[in-house]
Amino acid sequence: MSDLLKGIPVIDHHCHAIVDEKRQSDTEALLRVTSEAPVTYSAADLKERLAWQAVKVIVGRYTDGQCPSGESIPGLLAQQDYAAYCRTLFQDAGYQALLLDTGFAPESAASLKKIASLTGAQTYPIFRLEKVLEEEFERKKTFTDWWEAVISRVRTARESGYIGAKSIAAYRSGLQIHEVDIDTAKEAFQRWKHSGEKRLTEADLINFGVWHAAGDLARQALPLQFHTGYGDPDTDLRQGNPLLLRGFIEKYTPLGLSIVLLHCYPYHREAGYLASVYNHVFFDTSLIVPLGLSSARRVVAEALELAPYSRYLFASDAHTRPEMFALAAEVFRDAFEAHLNDTLVVRYTSREVREHWASLVCGMNARRLYLDEA
Numbered sequence: 591m592s593d594l595l596k597g598i599p600v601i602d603h604h605c606h607a608i609v610d611e612k613r614q615s616d617t618e619a620l621l622r623v624t625s626e627a628p629v630t631y632s633a634a635d636l637k638e639r640l641a642w643q644a645v646k647v648i649v650g651r652y653t654d655g656q657c658p659s660g661e662s663i664p665g666l667l668a669q670q671d672y673a674a675y676c677r678t679l680f681q682d683a684g685y686q687a688l689l690l691d692t693g694f695a696p697e698s699a700a701s702l703k704k705i706a707s708l709t710g711a712q713t714y715p716i717f718r719l720e721k722v723l724e725e726e727f728e729r730k731k732t733f734t735d736w737w738e739a740v741i742s743r744v745r746t747a748r749e750s751g752y753i754g755a756k757s758i759a760a761y762r763s764g765l766q767i768h769e770v771d772i773d774t775a776k777e778a779f780q781r782w783k784h785s786g787e788k789r790l791t792e793a794d795l796i797n798f799g800v801w802h803a804a805g806d807l808a809r810q811a812l813p814l815q816f817h818t819g820y821g822d823p824d825t826d827l828r829q830g831n832p833l834l835l836r837g838f839i840e841k842y843t844p845l846g847l848s849i850v851l852l853h854c855y856p857y858h859r860e861a862g863y864l865a866s867v868y869n870h871v872f873f874d875t876s877l878i879v880p881l882g883l884s885s886a887r888r889v890v891a892e893a894l895e896l897a898p899y900s901r902y903l904f905a906s907d908a909h910t911r912p913e914m915f916a917l918a919a920e921v922f923r924d925a926f927e928a929h930l931n932d933t934l935v936v937r938y939t940s941r942e943v944r945e946h947w948a949s950l951v952c953g954m955n956a957r958r959l960y961l962d963e964a
Contacts, residue, residue, distance in 0.1 A: 606909030693718025763793035764829030876905035
């Protein structure tokens with residue numbers, strides 16, 4: 591295999607925080623992040639997955655050089671200088687920047703500033719819409735006060751330092767985002783208030799919030815990410831098909847909103863199709879790469895059957911443990927380079943073209959999209 595990706599740094603356009611040194615030897619967490627299964631899922635079965643075996647190899651590579659037994663991992667990790675261990679993992683994997691979704695953080699999560707120090711990578715925050723809707727709900731008593739507070743935060747997101755926004759509507763009500771009138775939204779607000787729940791699951795209110803925030807995000811040139819496809823059991827996978835976003839895409843991309851489809855599997859082909867026919871639509875295949883690493887080469891190739899390389903981005907969706915970031919970058923590089931070296935790709939392209947595509951996907955697309963850099 592050629593070395594098309596050698597020396598090309600990566601920008602992880604969607605990920606989450608890692609833990610600080612207080613949990614540096616937390617092997618239970620390391621095992622759990624190799625799957626989207628809930629904490630009630632059998633640990634014994636998780637250990638029978640390829641992702642766990644791959645993580646053990648990563649640990650061994652950066653500790654004593656051998657693949658450790660599960661029982662020896664806590665001791666090996668406890669012996670490490672955590673800051674040096676993290677930095678080596680991230681720098682060897684080529685991470686240049688991390689775009690962190692601030693809507694989820696594990697227990698003992700490091701701050702963005704500390705993550706930058708631990709990893710040696712630049713860090714940037716992503717604004718999660720549903721978290722803002724919930725935070726302001728706890729502070730405001732009326733719909734009018736709540737919405738004014740929400741939209742004020744949306745309108746000042748760029749000046750507050752955010753470089754993008756994200757919605758988890760797929761988890762709460764599905765991706766068929768549509769316009770909701772204000773009276774319907776007010777009724778949904780009252781239902782939420784009377785429910786006693788802090789978590790927002792009212793479909794009308796989620797649709798109202800996402801639909802009406804979109805224009806303000808477009809005016810700030812802030813891309814809007816959507817969780818799509820694969821996730822933990824809390825999501826209805828049937829409602830996470832990005833094709834359901836067609837109406838929203840046709841409404842807001844002509845207004846300049848960039849829409850980013852995250853994860854996508856098993857709808858990565860559908861996501862690639864959307865990116866191939868609509869302006870301002872981007873996507874990735876994070877999460878399945880690396881959690882389903884045996885399928886990585888196939889998934890990457892299928893994702894790129896129709897999509898331009900200028901619309902596809904690298905992301906890990908990793909969190910909690912630094913080892914998952916290392917594994918994600920390693921598996922992605924292998925899969926993407928295998929695609930670029932496919933017989934037909936090589937037949938019809940020059941090495942210069944393939945190197946250009948590698949630069950786009952690994953980092954340049956993210957720089958143009960989020961950081962407004964050419």
